[in-house]
Amino acid sequence: MSQATLFMLVLLAIAIMAKNQSLLVAVAFLLVIKWVGLGDKLFPLLQTKGINIGVTVITIAVLTPIVTGEIGFKQLGEAVRSPYAWVALAAGIMVALIAASGLDLLKEDPHITTALVFGTILAVALFNGVAVGPLIGAGIAYLMMQMIQFFSKLGG
DSSP: OOHHHHHHHHHHHHHHHHTOHHHHHHHHHHHHHHHTTOHHHHHHHHHHHHHHHHHHHHHHHHHHHHHTTSSOHHHHHHHTTSHHHHHHHHHHHHHHHHHHHHHHHHHHOHHHHHHHHHHHHHHHHHHOOOTTHHHHHHHHHHHHHHHHHHHHHHHO
16 A cells, blocks of 8 residues: 555545545545546646636635526625625635735645645644635745745845
8 A cells, every 4th residue: 555545544534533524525536536547647637727626616606696696786786885895805805816826836836735735634624624725825825935035134
């Protein structure tokens, strides 16, 4: 049994113990792909396009209430009258901008990717987090790295 398979089985056990369906499905899906012999073809695609595919799926979920008619211009007009809606709008803008920087970081630094993925796995498995963490986490890490560089230049 390879180290990769053993690691995935440990993650599967964590998912079961933590009762985390997202992690359970993800690990099982990847193990099945590996065991049926499709890994050589699918893993590179998932690794390079997986984040984009995931963002697309999340975007579809967010837009579904619009296409079903649950959210329309009337609801949008009512929402912007609320101060909380303006906070949500600003937060949405900030998160999207932070995530864009994180996407670049994930592409450029595989060591950071490993730490972020492990952090996300821990958050999903142990704290009922949601696995959007690597992208947002990378953006936050990028911002923190920029701040560290800025302040280290000031001090040095």
